[in-house]
Amino acid sequence: MTINVAVIGASGRMGKEVVKMVLSDPELQLVAAVAPSYAGKDAGELIGSKTIGVTVVATFEEAINNAQADVMVDFTVPHLAYAHAKRSIEAGIRPIMGTTGFTPEQITELDELCQQHQLGGLIAPNFSIGAILMMKFAQEAAKYMPHVEIIEYHGDQKLDAPSGTSIKTAELIAQTRQELRQGNPEEKETIEGARGGYYEGFRIHSVRLPGVFAQQEVIFGGNGQTLKIRHDSYDRAGYMPGVNHAVKKAMSYTGMVYGFEHIMD
Amino acid sequence: MTINVAVIGASGRMGKEVVKMVLSDPELQLVAAVAPSYAGKDAGELIGSKTIGVTVVATFEEAINNAQADVMVDFTVPHLAYAHAKRSIEAGIRPIMGTTGFTPEQITELDELCQQHQLGGLIAPNFSIGAILMMKFAQEAAKYMPHVEIIEYHGDQKLDAPSGTSIKTAELIAQTRQELRQGNPEEKETIEGARGGYYEGFRIHSVRLPGVFAQQEVIFGGNGQTLKIRHDSYDRAGYMPGVNHAVKKAMSYTGMVYGFEHIMD
Amino acid sequence: MTINVAVIGASGRMGKEVVKMVLSDPELQLVAAVAPSYAGKDAGELIGSKTIGVTVVATFEEAINNAQADVMVDFTVPHLAYAHAKRSIEAGIRPIMGTTGFTPEQITELDELCQQHQLGGLIAPNFSIGAILMMKFAQEAAKYMPHVEIIEYHGDQKLDAPSGTSIKTAELIAQTRQELRQGNPEEKETIEGARGGYYEGFRIHSVRLPGVFAQQEVIFGGNGQTLKIRHDSYDRAGYMPGVNHAVKKAMSYTGMVYGFEHIMD
Amino acid sequence: MTINVAVIGASGRMGKEVVKMVLSDPELQLVAAVAPSYAGKDAGELIGSKTIGVTVVATFEEAINNAQADVMVDFTVPHLAYAHAKRSIEAGIRPIMGTTGFTPEQITELDELCQQHQLGGLIAPNFSIGAILMMKFAQEAAKYMPHVEIIEYHGDQKLDAPSGTSIKTAELIAQTRQELRQGNPEEKETIEGARGGYYEGFRIHSVRLPGVFAQQEVIFGGNGQTLKIRHDSYDRAGYMPGVNHAVKKAMSYTGMVYGFEHIMD
Incomplete structure (x- = not known):
């Protein structure tokens, strides 16, 4: 049919x-x-x-x-x-x-x-199977490894930062993990903004470069190990x-x- | 208590x-x-x-x-x-x-x-929470993105290749995904072994370098995108x-x- | 003019x-x-x-x-x-x-x-400024960090492995570094080919996945550190x-x- | 002797x-x-x-x-x-x-x-051969690929951001490349700091996670390609x-x- x-x-x-x-x-x-x-x-x-x-x-x-x-x-x-x-x-x-x-x-x-x-x-805000799996896995990993940061990469002409997908990912992580304010409370930025955007205790970083279409990496750290979930999208x-x-x-x-x-x- | x-x-x-x-x-x-x-x-x-x-x-x-x-x-x-x-x-x-x-x-x-x-x-052959999450996510991703390769990295004195964790990951992937023999059937290696070890239709690559403790990346590809799940272990x-x-x-x-x-x- | x-x-x-x-x-x-x-x-x-x-x-x-x-x-x-x-x-x-x-x-x-x-x-076999810089840097790094492996990624329909660029990179490395047969001499492959293609003492790995255009990573390891030089090419x-x-x-x-x-x- | x-x-x-x-x-x-x-x-x-x-x-x-x-x-x-x-x-x-x-x-x-x-x-502020090569290559690449961002990763208890090595790298890049203010002039941060720390026209991002010792990636982008130079340091x-x-x-x-x-x- x-x-x-x-x-x-x-x-x-x-x-x-x-x-x-x-x-x-x-x-x-x-x-x-x-x-x-x-x-x-x-x-x-x-x-x-x-x-x-x-x-x-x-x-x-x-x-x-x-x-x-x-x-x-x-x-x-x-x-x-x-x-x-x-x-x-x-x-x-x-x-x-x-x-x-x-x-x-x-x-x-x-x-x-x-x-x-x-x-x-x-x-559906996103039809990319890989992006959806990334978000799902990130949400699940946050249960076991609550220390996390997100880095997203887009073309240098994109207007808004951080990206919609990174905010959606951050929401999913925040829903799941125990409440946690990461990092050293005495931390000091010698260049303002270096530590990225603050969201519910963790950070989101937006990279903008020509030649990049849409990429995102969610990094979990703890106890001598890191777990990374990365999605690279090359075209529509x-x-x-x-x-x-x-x-x-x-x-x-x-x-x-x-x-x-x-x-x- | x-x-x-x-x-x-x-x-x-x-x-x-x-x-x-x-x-x-x-x-x-x-x-x-x-x-x-x-x-x-x-x-x-x-x-x-x-x-x-x-x-x-x-x-x-x-x-x-x-x-x-x-x-x-x-x-x-x-x-x-x-x-x-x-x-x-x-x-x-x-x-x-x-x-x-x-x-x-x-x-x-x-x-x-x-x-x-x-x-x-x-x-338990592996007590690393990150490694276990990596295997679990890889198994799940294989349902939706069946094209996959595994790259594992260990110190240069390791005797066996591929690593136990990579074989375990490969087994989990093979259990889940549809049967598939990846790659071009006419593919030709000009240097023998370049395409890695063959396991149930896909490939495992073992990198051995001093300075590395234990790392693994599972890469899924398809339709203008890749999804990577990577675990880096730095010490016991x-x-x-x-x-x-x-x-x-x-x-x-x-x-x-x-x-x-x-x-x- | x-x-x-x-x-x-x-x-x-x-x-x-x-x-x-x-x-x-x-x-x-x-x-x-x-x-x-x-x-x-x-x-x-x-x-x-x-x-x-x-x-x-x-x-x-x-x-x-x-x-x-x-x-x-x-x-x-x-x-x-x-x-x-x-x-x-x-x-x-x-x-x-x-x-x-x-x-x-x-x-x-x-x-x-x-x-x-x-x-x-x-x-010119390659007009990509990034690829040429990658090769140049890899050659120079090999002088100081002789332990190296190359991983190259292309689409899954590519016929030959390893890629021309990876072989060219390998030649440049072999010209520069001290002679060295890497890895444990007792090393054993339980899946044949896992350790990749052998070239002048080191290894080249070829990954083939749909969704990838042309990527290469040269990894140097030694003394608690790794140096990676990676080029990703997304289109012609x-x-x-x-x-x-x-x-x-x-x-x-x-x-x-x-x-x-x-x-x- | x-x-x-x-x-x-x-x-x-x-x-x-x-x-x-x-x-x-x-x-x-x-x-x-x-x-x-x-x-x-x-x-x-x-x-x-x-x-x-x-x-x-x-x-x-x-x-x-x-x-x-x-x-x-x-x-x-x-x-x-x-x-x-x-x-x-x-x-x-x-x-x-x-x-x-x-x-x-x-x-x-x-x-x-x-x-x-x-x-x-x-x-010498840095005795790491890999880190020095990273800085050297980054400086040279900036001549040909002026669009660049730096991401550095350290343990979550580090006090200052960005790291000394990232600032040193940024200085070397700024010395070499043509003057350039990257990104869309109309760019807007919906979460303050998401775009990282501003340095001479480009951005530095500082990630802080437990389990990380010292890592840095310098990413150059342009014309359908990216070049990455990454150094991972695992211990003293x-x-x-x-x-x-x-x-x-x-x-x-x-x-x-x-x-x-x-x-x-």
Whole structure:
């Protein structure tokens, strides 16, 4: 059985990768692509390939109303995410949301809506299997080795520090480990900021260098040993196996899931 | 309540660390130390410290018979391990065995003996919490990212390659992941051995350099990303928190446990 | 002053990157592109960009004869390299050769030819500044820390092991360090090949995993310390600053240089 | 020919290692050891070994006046260093100073004094060959790859951040590379300090974890590649080959050298 997929935000950097991924999997069928600046053109142009017979549309509504989509994949912007997810469920289409910015209340509401319509859905800030395993292992290690620091590496033009993934990892660690304020209480920085950003007793360091895409290392230390969990992501294509898995998986359950880790198995 | 501890093999490299660990924990009391070459001397001499009032004895039997030990810690040699463990249980002392070389039948027998005497015991090839977490995470990651290689690093005088820990890790990975023969089937080594040792479809590499104590990295690759789990062990002292935990834990359960990971929580 | 550049092998993976690099630098002018399968089309099509007004030609001769090139960049195949370089010099065009496969005699002959025509030229197996620095530092470190091993990482479909760069690095190390057969002479492999490929007393390990492009680590060990020099290459674009530098530098010297390291300053 | 060595600060952590090193090298002879708290005892007690026939003395003066030392090794405290070095040269003994805290004027004066007395001497903040190579390579790499960050790792009880070695490395990099303020000018820290300590346009990050002795990584990034130079120091013993080399080398030159790197060859 082929799954019909609509891609929202199809001319964005992630959206293009989603279009490529859908086209390269015979079990998936691209039935709509939304990208205002490409409206009216063939979707093949989005990814510099040959004509594929799907005309790009300008609006989310056109895609939802006209295409016979089973699943829609949405990598747009946080302020549209909730509305898109809701409308999609009401139209009988399973939403795979690659955006953040949902409130807990919105997630609960969307989950109920999914239940009513007997549809699966997913909200996931991260589709990278390796990154999710890193976070999971870091959380577990913190139970046994509570002394920890996080170093994350991104390209030098990134605006915010620390990264979203490092903050998420830090939250998971803080939830698990015993309360602990690490380091020497008399510690002194001779260059301000050298010790990194403080989060619940430990430190996060953000490295920004050209040539780096996205990397993170979580280091646990104690008693003559260190344990390191490191994830290196080299390109956006690395997220696509996760998106592919989510699209297929959403056909088989009911409810709105928050976090890719819950549908990994 | 203080736990009385007997240390067998107390002049060995691990044994000395165990003596130090016992002496530094107020909840533990050293009641016997076995080391033929130090027999008759004060146990403080074993570790270059002040007199502690425990006379080193020459034989295992003396320690077992005369001391009121609750637990004995044994880092001796494989061919004595089974006899020591058995005799210890019969004498009502919980054995913590840091040696390998037990057959499955012997473990079963010792477990039954522990049950009879209502005692806890442990056989553990590795007491390093970090190493055990590394193995556990590697096994789990292999479910999702089946492409893997292991690199282990030890001092340049180590005789065997690959290391016991790397083989144990490889076994755990092979148990979990889908069957897979990695790499290009047409692959060709221009220098024999460059691709490492072959184990169930993947490779193990053994690095031997002076200045290294014991390190291991398990690398998973796929789809524009890599996940690395690395454990660095800098000295024998790093094993002692695990031994300390085992000594205390053995007071609270019944039966012979094989593998430190089963009593970690 | 603008430098006119001809690109040979313009539809290959490296050739396309060279075309992009030339087009993006206002000091360079693309005057010819050779790619039989694109002959007659605009060179912009090679890289999926807009029309740039240069028609792709089918043969090396057309490019050499008709275009007013100052420099030609050739990433084709070893068996054509010598003939291309020679013909280029005779036509008054400086060759930048990104291929291997020249004999020492050929290099000497091409150098003489460059001298006669008062032209600069370059033969370089590697244009990556980071890789060249890694090799240089490894060679120097081997003088002081002779115990060394090399680990190189490439994609899992690579055919040969170890990599060319690792062999080149090994040669440089062997030239510099005191003779030394590392490791325990009684060492025993329980899994054949675990200790890697043997080269002049030390070992090279080749890791092959999907998701990896090209990485290498040279590890020196001794006396309670290790020194690691590691180069990670994430894509072919990483070689272009080196090619760009070579194109410009070739305008300023006379003779055929072998090895990018000699024109780095 | 045997070299007679006096060790000042012989009961300190570094001093003990120096005593061990001297005793284990047949080309060196321990002739004096200064350690007030051990005065009158045999020097073997300093290191928990057998009697060696050298009585520990309480003061620097006793060691200088009575022992026939060729070289003295001084790992004491900065405020005594200058006086010790001066007095040593006047007494005809070559000083190897493992302390910092000399002014440029003092170094010049001591150099002149060494010239007068035809003696060699050394002031070295770091005797680790690996650390010195790391700094040297980092300085050189910065010429070609100016985008850089430094991460240094030490035990969690260290008081100051960043480490002396990282600041020294940063100085060397700043001297060499083109002026550059790295990163996005609009960059924003959501957790203060996440981006590390600012030094001449780049960042230094200090990690503090139990189980770590001293490690540093210098990372260069650019154009799809990274170059990393990493030094891991596992114990104080790792500094001794450098001290041993310095003791012997000081017999062969005249003048006060500042920096171990200048006598490495």
